[in-house]
Amino acid sequence: MPLPFSAGASTRKPGRSDWRAVLALLPYLKPYRARIAAALGCMLAAKLANLGVPMLLKLIVDRLGGAAQLTAAARAADSPLMLAAGGVGLLVVAYAVVRLSTSLFNELREWLFAKVTESVVRRMALQVFEHLHGLSLRFHLERQTGGVTRDIDRGTRGIQTVITYSVYNILPTLIEVTLVLVFLVTRYEPMFALVTFAALVIYVLFTVRLTAWRTRFRREMNELESRASSHAIDALINYETVKYFGNEVFETRRYDENLRAYRAAAIRSQQTLSYLNFGQQTIIAVGLAVILWRATQGVLAGTLSLGDLVLINTFMLQLYIPLNFLGVIYRELKQSLADMEKMFALLGQHREVADLADAPALSVAGGRIAFEHVDFSYEANRAILRDVDFVVEAGTTTAIVGHSGSGKSTIARLLFRFYDVPRTGAGRITIDGQDIRAVGQASLRAAIGIVPQDTVLFNDTLEYNIAYGRPGASRASVEAAARAAHLDAFIARLPDGYRTMVGERGLKLSGGEKQRVAIARTILKDPPILVLDEATSALDSRSERAIQGALDDVSRNRTTVVIAHRLSTVVRADQIIVLDQGRIVERGTHRDLLAAGGAYAQMWRLQQSHHDVDDEAPDPDADPDLAPSLDRRPASRAAAGE
Structure with missing residues (x-):
């Protein structure tokens, strides 16, 4: 599969990179076309059912409004019959069924799409991991491992966020907005649809502009967080060196400097978030007030019923509540796309050492x-x-x-x-x-087998580290390799034997013991x-x-x-x-x-x-x-x- 970004992707314009990031996900979704289609069908059914809820509520209110005009004596004598005659009871049942079906279709959509989301995230994370192992030693010597792992973690979370929010929030909201606007235009005066559409446009433009402004603060936070994390991991990995020179205070001070810079960036980000939230609420409040004022005038003039007022108000609430959340989602999407940029840049790193197309396997006759x-x-x-x-x-x-x-x-x-x-x-x-x-x-x-000068072991058991020479080797083969490396006597003295944990980078073992482990796994590899x-x-x-x-x-x-x-x-x-x-x-x-x-x-x-x-x-x-x-x-x- 072609890489979605080149090594210089991070220098591209944000908007272009965002679209490239979204398009880069499409090939990973292709194998799940049928499941995605079924999930989208459930989403459409859920929105149609959601549109029916205010309509049924309008009918119930209008029926009850007509019943309210009867005399108190008539209502007292024939209330159950009148409810049955007026169909209010059936409408209430239908209202409950439609409302429940909305939840049912939403859950079906999530049940169908869960496999798609997790599978795509898995494939992307696996591709990045594999690509990093395919890069040359030069790349790994020039990068800090802590920063790379943070980029991968944030990038995979960003992919999950983009897919989840797109399918669960953005598309459903756009469908609902379209259905509501069509309904308002066909059933009521155009002003309702015009005000609703104008408020939506202003809301979206305001959100996009301010979010684009805020994105740089998020990127700055990411950089500072990666720097702090890289420093912390580096200091902990080199724990002994820190202790040798008594530099605990020095390392703590350096880490605190990074945390202070991160805190300042986080505060700026939160302050700009408050500006954005208040502006969004102002736009929603003005739009809702204009629509309700116009609907109230219609009821007083007799052109609209009380049920129409309830219907319009419910439609607006159904639109603006998720729309308000859509603003949060958009911000999260922009932040996630910013997180994904670095991971895609990793994918775009050129493989300095690459195999030729259809390169044959090495055939060793003697090893000259x-x-x-x-x-x-x-x-x-x-x-x-x-x-x-x-x-x-x-x-x-x-x-x-x-x-x-x-x-x-x-x-x-x-x-x-x-x-x-x-x-x-x-x-x-x-x-x-x-x-x-x-x-x-x-x-x-x-x-080729190697016994290096500085043997670095995995933070796992002795058995795992020896068996790393040939993953899947039997316990008997591991023990035979340990004997050949004169390691068996040492292991026999350990309380946990082959299950002894060696610690981070094998620091629980002496230099000679680590070298014997390296020899044992080379013997097991048998090169x-x-x-x-x-x-x-x-x-x-x-x-x-x-x-x-x-x-x-x-x-x-x-x-x-x-x-x-x-x-x-x-x-x-x-x-x-x-x-x-x-x-x-x-x-x-x-x-x-x-x-x-x-x-x-x-x-x-x-x-x-x-x-x-x-x-x-x-x-x-x-x-x-x-x-x-x-x-x-x-x-x-x-x-x-x-």
Whole structure:
């Protein structure tokens, strides 16, 4: 389904955007044509019945007015017969039936349309959610999550408001106004219809103009509310950082500044609402007074009956009461449309990384990875990778090392297609000879597992977080993955076991425990390609040794890319690539690079001097009897001393 708004929709003129927002909903209503038609039929029947209520009331009043002219004795003697003869009893019954049928048809309309409203809201919310997950990492790094979620919440509520008010209030009121005007023109003098129509026009114009003026205050409120919400969520997510620096008062003060600005905008909005309400009531009061004065003159002149006066007054009340509410509805619609603008702007965000039409799934035979003369930059004036060219043979391990900012993590992001290498003149990345830009992203990411440096867990149970590697996996598979990651002993000591809640972002667990969870869910995913993105850099020496053993186990017989800062973790890699300012400056095995005495050797000596190596992993040159389980090179290559 085409997106209803472009990324710049929020800059369009409000009126045009409003109509585009309404038209954008029509495709979502199309599957429910029959149900909508039935609901509209019930709505029309309800309005016809509602029109009959004042007519029956007029007949009852006229009949009773005629009966009132009889003598008291005659009425005392024959009252029941006269009521029967005059048909008043039947009219009262008919009045009750018609009034009840109005309610019946209204409820039938709501019963029929409820499914339509909720289904459309669900589809729209799902499309926005799916689209956000389809956007590039760049978009999510530049936006605050709290503000985005507020935009979605308000947007979906706005859709529900637009659909509900349009069908339940606006259309019924327009139909009723049309029926009443036609009736007044055909049964009474044109002045009644003229005054009624004039009051309606003035009311609508006044409401539209003032509401358009007030809309900017609503938008300002939305901006300030989103800002306050984003700040609050950000501060709570970073609770520990706030505590570390003792900045509770500072954060509270910042939040209060946002709340003060929001309060000022809310007060301005409420004040302008009072102006609008008073003006609307004035228009209604003047119109109703003119019509009743004219009807009273007709009764005194004998051209209208008392029932006619009651009929006209009831019609006016039936029109103006919902019309007064229609003013509130219109304001809500304008506010809802303003809320929807931001959500539609999210839908209009360009997908920086998009699959080609009919892109095939990635077919992994061995998992050979090749970066072929790749150039990449996040911004046009700042190159990150320059002519990066290397191959990771199937089943081998390649380590990528370098100083911070050298481009190591960018390689992992490109491999996952969080960003795409430009298609012209910037090289390409292939897996088993297939350009990853030409295959489906879902199949690509299904073939790659990652153990990141900073493992962020869902605020759910341990079992859920491990099973996230393969949703729907059996409990036995989850437990097997936990054992393989050496996590089972830790879980066994917990009172709730696998049902233990890990807290927001997994903050109830230590760094090593979170890393083991990441390893477990990668084991459960069972991908042919593995990326270890500085998976142990934040751990102490003891935890690192334990985690490193689990990583060695999971990476055996897989194509593995290790991004590392600690060189002690990559000494057994089949190939080590040294990056500096986005360029490959060295490559080879650990022994070869040490012998070369270049950048890698300097980094190694520097880390040794800071005791980053001595207590963590032995130098293979100093200790040839390393545990054979840690050597993942093919037997022939290991025997050859490679």
